Amino acid sequence: xxxxxxxxxxxxxxxxxxxxxxxxxxxxxxxxxxxxxxxxxxxxxxxxxxxxxxxxxxxxxxxxxxxxxxxxxxxxxxxxxxxxxxxxxxxxxxxxxxxxxxxxxxxxxxxxxxxxxxxxxxxxxxxxxxxxxxxxxxxxxxxxxxxxxxxxxxxxxxxxxxxxxxxxxxxxxxxxxxxxxxxxxxxxxxxxxxxxxxxxxxxxxxxxxxxxxxxxxxxxxxxxxxxxxxxxxxxxxxxxxxxxxxxxxxxxxxxxxxxxxxxxxxxxxxxxxxxxxxxxxxxxxxxxxxxxxxxxxxxxxxxxxxxxxxxxxxxxxxxxxxxxxxxxxxxxxxxxxxxxxxxxxxxxxxxxxxxxxxxxxxxxxxxxxxxxxxxxxxxxxxxxxxxxxxxxxxxxxxxxxxxxxx
Amino acid sequence: xxxxxxxxxxxxxxxxxxxxxxxxxxxxxxxxxxxxxxxxxxxxxxxxxxxxxxxxxxxxxxxxxxxxxxxxxxxxxxxxxxxxxxxxxxxxxxxxxxxxxxxxxxxxxxxxxxxxxxxxxxxxxxxxxxxxxxxxxxxxxxxxxxxxxxxxxxxxxxxxxxxxxxxxxxxxxxxxxxxxxxxxxxxxxxxxxxxxxxxxxxxxxxxxxxxxxxxxxxxxxxxxxxxxxxxxxxxxxxxxxxxxxxxxxxxxxxxxxxxxxxx
Numbered sequence: 127x128x129x130x131x132x133x134x135x136x137x138x139x140x141x142x143x144x145x146x147x148x149x150x151x152x153x154x155x156x157x158x159x160x161x162x163x164x165x166x167x168x169x170x171x172x173x174x175x176x177x178x179x180x181x182x183x184x185x186x187x188x189x190x191x192x193x194x195x196x197x198x199x200x201x202x203x204x205x206x207x208x209x210x211x212x213x214x215x216x217x218x219x220x221x222x223x224x225x226x227x228x229x230x231x232x233x234x235x236x237x238x239x240x241x242x243x244x245x246x247x248x249x250x251x252x253x254x255x256x257x258x259x260x261x262x263x264x265x266x267x268x269x270x271x272x273x274x275x276x277x278x279x280x281x282x283x284x285x286x287x288x289x290x291x292x293x294x295x296x297x298x299x300x301x302x303x304x305x306x307x308x309x310x311x312x313x314x315x316x317x318x319x320x321x322x323x324x325x326x327x328x329x330x331x332x333x334x335x336x337x338x339x340x341x342x343x344x345x346x347x348x349x350x351x352x353x354x355x356x357x358x359x360x361x362x363x364x365x366x367x368x369x370x371x372x373x374x375x376x377x378x379x380x381x382x383x384x385x386x387x388x389x390x391x392x393x394x395x396x397x398x399x400x401x402x403x404x405x406x407x408x409x410x411x412x413x414x415x416x417x418x419x420x421x422x423x424x425x426x427x428x429x430x431x432x433x434x435x436x437x438x439x440x441x442x443x444x445x446x447x448x449x450x451x452x453x454x455x456x457x458x459x460x461x462x463x464x465x466x467x468x469x470x471x472x473x474x475x476x477x478x479x480x481x482x483x484x485x486x487x488x489x490x491x492x493x494x495x496x497x498x499x500x501x502x503x504x505x506x507x508x509x510x511x512x513x514x515x516x517x518x519x520x521x522x523x524x525x526x527x528x529x530x531x532x
Numbered sequence: 533x534x535x536x537x538x539x540x541x542x543x544x545x546x547x548x549x550x551x552x553x554x555x556x557x558x559x560x561x562x563x564x565x566x567x568x569x570x571x572x573x574x575x576x577x578x579x580x581x582x583x584x585x586x587x588x589x590x591x592x593x594x595x596x597x598x599x600x601x602x603x604x605x606x607x608x609x610x611x612x613x614x615x616x617x618x619x620x621x622x623x624x625x626x627x628x629x630x631x632x633x634x635x636x637x638x639x640x641x642x643x644x645x646x647x648x649x650x651x652x653x654x655x656x657x658x659x660x661x662x663x664x665x666x667x668x669x670x671x672x673x674x675x676x677x678x679x680x681x682x683x684x685x686x687x688x689x690x691x692x693x694x695x696x697x698x699x700x701x702x703x704x705x706x707x708x709x710x711x712x713x714x715x716x717x718x719x720x721x722x723x724x725x726x727x728x729x730x731x732x733x734x735x736x737x738x739x740x741x742x743x744x745x746x747x748x749x750x751x752x753x754x755x756x757x758x759x760x761x762x763x764x765x766x767x768x769x770x771x772x773x774x775x776x777x778x779x780x781x782x783x784x785x786x787x788x789x790x791x792x793x794x795x
Binding site: 141149150151152153154155156157158159297298303304306307310311314315317413414415416417419422424426427428429430 | 579580581582583584586587590594597602603627628629630631632633654655656657659660663677678679680681682683684687691702704705706707710711
């Protein structure tokens, strides 16, 4: 296992490796493209105009900074640590995904690309991508597993309203990983004009780094807001993890604050003891998929297995490579929450705070509920409320045995 | 490795034929390819997420995995092939994860014991060579790299460094079995590769007919055919060997009669 470094913020190395993880495991056809992207990203990072445009769009289009909110009644109900939320569900399009899409579409425009593609699971990243494409007038193709198209029809309709073409993917088992395969197949066949907006901090270098950087606005704001409101940093950060972009966005600016502990929450589905979960870090093994080396759900022959979670956004057999590294170094602790626990937390937040959370952050809230009770009343937990729950009400109704007519 | 060198030292260009391991009666399929005149056999290792492949080979992967094919099965198929055909070069083609799951040293040694001559790993570019390349070389197995229409002159030396056996030119920017490249673009590309590489050049992706194969064989050292063969396995199942033999024979006739390009 990796030894403890002096700083946790100097990853990845120049080859895109986070310790043993990450890298650029792509077909030769794509290799020159990811090298181009890296070159352009370095140029953008050094360009004050790029940052100014990014910040301006985040403020006036996305609605940042998102509020930092003290959840008084939830805190009371739990009877332990103070619980605070970073309210990224109040962003335009209702989740953190848009932060990354704004950054990537600005890169695409810089590179002169004229066509955008993306993959989506539950549809949140697809909607965010379709949104920025409409905003900048670029054609957009979204790959979505046929099974997810069926389950998430409101988001499919949103994407179409925004002018995107939604392609149902029937190869494989028709879920998020198959949509990502199809996105890569499109990219490899349209290398000259197409930019692939990857939705999480995974994929070939430099995607894990640039997605993290674009999402780090969450943690930078939260760090400042905490100082302003309570004059100190929180004791514990908590965030849900599918691919891991909202968690990295919150965690990264705090990585070198030794007194701030961090907890990443994976989806335990029906439980980690069976196969029906999506916990790549706790129940997987390192391997190579979709351009990077990371923890994967896989069998003894290296065949990828399907994850399960009540939350379609967490239902992916891999995880961003930086999380793999943060796990091995011990800087971040990882746990998992079952479907049942997430459903309870979903309802708890609705009733105590008047906030309907998405099922993804409901996993984080369930973990918060467990930890808060064990912590003193003067300690502070900050959790990322990374998405709102409108999209999930049908799933929740079904699980609670409520029939809804449309 | 000697077997690969011999295959590309014949008086005619080489026909390289691909089928997926565990799809149909693989032993009989491989025998049919050899019978039909294939000079090099590429055996596909099935993977759940074959992201560089078009529908034909994707489906072959799913059929194979659906039938329960394991890595041990693939190695057994290779071992038995080697026993039946001591002189025909055998190349494994697939994706990184199944190859490195038990460690790259384990895989390289197992492939060596099975009599494998070369390995093509789609998603290990030169930048990630450490993940498998050193172990293959130590086992005397050729790491066969891919060059593509996006591999420019500046990048080509990096691709050639550490590659062996032959250089596989992917003639279209895309996935297997879909489009076919214009003959003139193939000729230009092969000429550039030959000027830079000491290795034989085999051209694949989108090659389906004897006419195409024959035209490519006039300029390249080898021609790779995959999806067209794999489709026959999908269509005819256990009855595929005779169909494979027929198509391979017509491809071999076209490739072998082409005047070998000046190397």
